[in-house]
Amino acid sequence: MSEWWTYRLEDFLLFSPRVYWRMFELANAAFWPLHLLTLAAGLAIVLLVLRQPHRHGLWIALVLAALFAFVGWSFLWSRYAAINWAIAYVAPAFGLQGLLLTFGAARGGLAFDRRDLAGRLGLLIAVVGLVVYPLLPPLFGRPWASAEVFGIAPDPTAIAALGVLLAASGGLVPLLLAIPLLWLLLSGLTLHAMGDPQAWLPLLAAATIFAALTLRRIAR
């Protein structure tokens, strides 16, 4: 792309806010009541991490892997890529995240046992992704039907997964943080380009997780 410095963020926006949010409405209508199952799975993951941090690492990672693969296929690839060709290159990253989580689980290399400040903050972030995100539409003047739900929509899936991963130990953890963090950055910038007041949420989530990781590194 020539004269790249003359382009603004808005120049890369290919769709209108109305089309963007209707995409969530259509996805929700298509998959309801799967939301109840994905939300229950998310809450169960947080409870398992809280109560039995040294067990169930395999199942937690496999559930997260399945949900990343599902969101990558059902939302990013099958819907979002239709209005944003760049997403066709991003959707496979969610599949890759699923593979990485599966690989981590299979190796037995993931334990959700970190209870330092960053780990506890992570679980709080996970609850935000699970519980707060679906409640946002009326706050931003949108219909309930456009709610973003963990396991169905990418942002709450990435936020809740990052929160849970902050409480995880294992060599693969830094690698597992990369794709959801990059997604939140992309999503926040997209919402910003749309002029959507919700833009700060994924960016704040990413910044908080980054700050928590930095704090953890300093505390070592």
Next chain:
Amino acid sequence: MIITRRTFVKAAAASGAALVLPAAAPGAPPAPVMRAVPSSGEMLPAVGLGTWITFNVGDDPVLRDECAEVMAAFFAAGGRMIDSSPMYGSSQPVIGYGLEKLGRPEALFSAEKVWTSSAADGPAQIEQSRRFWGVPRFDLVQVHNLVAWEAHLETLFAMKADGRVRYVGITTSEGRRHDLFEQIMRAHPLDFVQLTYNVVDREAEERLLPLAAERGMGVIVNRPFRQGALTRQLQGETLPDWAAEIGAKTWAQLILKFIVSHPAVTVAIPATTRVDHARENLLATTGPLPDAAMRERMGAYVRDL
């Protein structure tokens, strides 16, 4: 350089892009202003329909139907040129859906683009675009933003020679790469050039519009309302009294009249999601158009707001 009355008249004469105000029968609905394609003399309404963002609605059945309604209103008001690009997400299949739903209107003038950095992929992309639209061939194919322009122009001129496309063009937007754009205009027998031009973005007046007139190239104007930002910005401002002299009742009408009254301009392509706007845009240029002095007044007025 700001266009003067003298260069204005000269360009009008040189371009051969005659402005035709159709004689409407008393009581008949207003008809759009027509312009001639310089290279062929074919008449086109001076306002077309852009699809950037507005037609990228994916598989949403409700929004697809809304786009089809916009197209129906556009054709019903006498519209012809619809412009799209492979870059515009799902706009191409959405146009195809609308055309199918409307029974493939004969009036359609299909303007597409080729947009790939791979020269080898150009023909396949054009063919894919044609299938999305469901047309036997495109009227116009343009090299989008000059991407791989040398190879694509070679492909397009060969297609034109074979009768697989009627017109060939190049595009730019928001004033980018005007130097290269000018070089290509001087070196190749293009039928159309597409660029950004409106009452505040007037860089094209300096070299490109006079050159298009001199070289007998049609000019398609994109971003006439700066993607809606210009009309939103002017929304709170009162139209000047003298707007009545050119029959402009809205800012959108005033802006379109400014654009279309440049003698080198063939078609402006505003995009919209609203049926009423599709109709209003097309008919915005009916009635008197501003002369060179009035155009300067319009430019100065908007600049000073």
